[in-house]
Amino acid sequence: MITPALHPDDAWPVTERHLQAIWYDRALRPDRLTTTAGVPVRVVHPGRWNLEAGPDFMDARVLIGDPPRPVAGDVEVHLRAADWARHGHDADPRYSKVRVHVTLHAGSAPRLPLPPGCEEIALASFLEEDLERICERIDVHSYPYLKLPSPTRCGELLSGRPPEFKSALLEAAGRQRMRRRIDRFTALRERHGAAETLYRELMAGLGYRVNKSAFRRVAEAVSLERLRAAGGPLAATAVLTGAAGLLPDPADPRLTEESRRRARILWDLWFVRKPVWTPPLPGRDDWCAASRRPANEPARRLAAAALWFGPSPGLEERLAAAPAADAGGFIRRAMEELTAPRDPFWERHWTWTSASRQAPTALIGPGRARTLLINSVIPWRLAGPEPRSECETCFRTMPAEPWNSTLRRAARLVLGPDHPSTLCASALARQGLIELHDRYCLPARGVCDQCRLPKAICEWEP
Template sequence: MVFSDVHVSEDILHFIWRFRLFRQLLLLTSKGQSLRILQPGILNEDAGPDFHQALILLDGVYLYGHIEIHVAAKDWRLHGHSKNPVYNTVMLHVVWNGDEPYCLEDGSEIPTLRLCELIEEKVLLNANRLLQNINSIPCAYDFDNVPAHIQYQVLQRTLVERFESRYMQVLEHLKETNGDWERVSMVLIAAAFGMKVNKMAFIELGMLLNINLLKKFANKPTIIHALFFGQAGFLACGFERDPYVQCLKKEYQYFAKLYQLPQMSIYQWKFMRMRPANFPTFKLGQLAALFAYNRSWFAWLTTTESLAEIRNVIALVEVPEFWINHYHFKKETVVHSTAISDDFFNLLVINSFSLILFAYGKYVGDSNLIQRALDWLEQVPVESNRIVAIYRKLGFSMQSAMDSQAVLQLQKEYCEKKRCLHCGIGASIVKGI
C-alpha cells in the first residue's frame, strides 16, 4: 500500500502498535515466518526497547520479551542497538518500511515485521491531522464526536495523575523535613496562601518558622503574628507609626535574639500587579491567624470527617483589627473584610487540605483518607479560571473541583505538550470511534 503526503513518526507507530490498529490476520515477517501478536506489550517511556512484556507466536513458537519499533529498518543500525546489551531481549523489530536485516550483540538476526502494508490510510490521516493541528487544544475540531464515556475516563485518569504528581512533591517536602508531617502541612497550607505569585516565598517561610515556638505561644496571637511577619522580613522595614506594628516588632526582636531566628528578605515578596486582597502582607495576616487559632492543622485535618465543620471553624478565625483598614504596613485603606472568603476557602481545600489528606493516606496506606480527600474535592465548586473556561466552552462537562483539577492536568501534560496519542480523546479521534 502506498501513502502520499502522509507523515509517519515513531510516536504514531507506537500508537498504532499499542492499540493494534493494523491488519493482524495471516501476518508474515520479512523472511516469511508466520506471526501472531498475542500481547503487544507495555509502552516504555524511558530508555531501552519500546515495548516490554510482549507475547508473540513465531512459526508456532511462543516468545516473551521486548519489541523495538522504528520508522525505517536501518534505524536499528543507525541507533547502535546491535552493540547495546540492553536490546538483547528484543524478539521482534517492527518497522514502517525497509527490510534491512539486523542483529543483536551476539550476531543473531531478529525477525522484522513491516507495517506499511498492514495499516489503513485513514488511521494515518487522522493521526496527522490531529498532531499537525496548531490550536492550543488540537482535538477541538472533532471533540463533538468523542463519546461522553471516553471524556469521563480521561478526566478520571488525569485527576489521579494530578494527585500522584503532587504526592511526589509532598514526598520531597517530607525528605527535606525528615518526615515531619506537621511541618509539611504548614508548608502546603502556606503555599496555598501564596497562590501563584508568592507561592515559593510562602513555602520558604513555612520551612523557616519555628513550630515549637508557635505551639508554645498558641494562646498568644500577638506573638504568633510577630513570628510570622518577623521571619518573613516585614518587621525590619521601619513601619513603626502604628502601635500594632510597634508591638509586633518589639515581640519579634526579643524572640529573634533569644532563639537566633533566621528571617527572609523583604525583596522576596511580590506586590506588583496584584489585587490588594492578595498582597502577601494581608495573606500573612490571615495565615498567622489560622495558626494562632489551631496549633496543629495536620492532626485536625486528618481526624475531621466533615468539610463543612472545617469551613465553619475557619469562619471563626479572627484576624487582628489592624488589617480591617490595611493591606500592607505602609498606609490605611477603606474598611474591608478580613475573613477568609468562601472562594479562598475552596482554594485551600483544593491546594492544601485535600492534598494533605490524600498524601498522608497514600503514605500510610489508608484508603479511607484518600477517599475523604476526593470527597472533599467533590464538594467544592468548579474552579473559575481561563483554562477551565476554554474546556467548558469546548464541551467538557464539569460538576466539581474534581473535574476542573483533572482538566488542568489534561491541559498541562497532554494538550500543551501535544501528547495527543497518549490521551484517550486523541486515541478516539485517530481510531475514528
C-alpha cells in the same frame, strides 16, 4: 486652546492589544517574517497569552535563520521599540527570558537594552493589508479566550467525542492529579512530619503564585516548632511578619495612628523573640506587589497563618481530630477551620498604609479556602494512616476550585470554545482540566498542534 502634539502612532486606531492579537492569531499574523536584521523567522507557537504581570506571551517557540535555529522564550509586544526602556523592562527581572521583541516599526539607534539573545521583529512592513482595516476586523475583547492561536491536537481529538467520553476523561485525569499529589505529601510527611508538612504547604499556598517562593522561605526559616514557641497568635504574627521583612517603620508618615500602634506592638514582640536566623530571610525586595489583589497582601496572609498555627492545639491537631471515616464531615470541618482566622486590624485594612474600612473582610475567603483544601489539606489527610478507600469519597465530596484564568485557558484548549459548562462543574473535572493542560497542552511540553494525549483517550469507548 492648545492641542498637544501627538506621536504619529497615537493618532492611529491601533493599540498594543491589536498588535498582540496580530501576533497571537495565525489568521492575522503574516506568514513571512524577518528580524529587523533581515534574518528569516517562522513562528512555531506564539506563546501563552499572559494576563498577569510580566511579558505579554510566555513559552513561545520560533525558528530563526537558514538553516533554522530554534529559539524558545517569552515575547513582549510594543507599538514603539523605545517602549521597552520607557516601560522599565530593562531593569525588571521578569523580562529576562524575553527572546522576541515584537513592535509595529523598527527602532532607531542606539540599540535597545534587550536581554541577551533577544530578536526584534517589526510587523508593519509585512502586513499585506492596510493596518486600519486589519484593526477594524479585530475584536480585541475576544482575545485570548474566544480565540486560539491555532487548532490544538487536544481539541481536534475530542471535538467529535460524546459528552460521556469527555466527562470520563476529565475525571480520570483529575484522579491521576490528586493521587500524584497524595504521593508527594506522603513523601513530605515522612521527611518533615505531619504537622510541619501541613504548615509548610499551607504557607506556600498563601503565597498564591507570585509570592509562593517567598512564603516557602519564611516557613523554612520559622519552623512550626519555633512558631509555637513564640507564645500565642499575636506573638506568632510578629515572628512571621518580622522574619518576612514586612514590619513597617512605626515612624513612617504614611501610617495611620491605628497602623502605627499595631506596628509598635509587633516590633516589640519581634525584637525580644528574634533569634539568630541561620537560613537567609526574604527581604522587602523578594515580595512581588504586581498583579496582586489587595486581599492577597502578604502581611494579611501571614496573620492568618499565625492564627492557624500559633494557638495550641494547632490547625493540624484540630484537623486530625476529625473522624477518619467521615469524608464529608472532615471537609466541612476543614473549611470552617481555614476560614476561621479573625484579626481586628487586618479585617479592616488591605495594607499597612491603607485607611481603615468600615466593612470587615475575612482574612481567608471561601474561594481561597477551597483552593487550599484541594491542593494541600485533602492530600495531607489522605497521605496519612487512614485507608486509601477514603480517597474516592473525598474526591466526590470536595468543593470545586474557583474558576480562574488557568481553568478558562485549559477548558478552551482541551474542550474547545463551545463546550458546555456542566462538563467542568465538579471539583474532579476541574482538577482533570489542569492535569491535561499542564501535561499535554503547555508549549514547554510540546507545541499544542503536535502534542499527544494518552493512548487511553483515543481507545476509550463509552
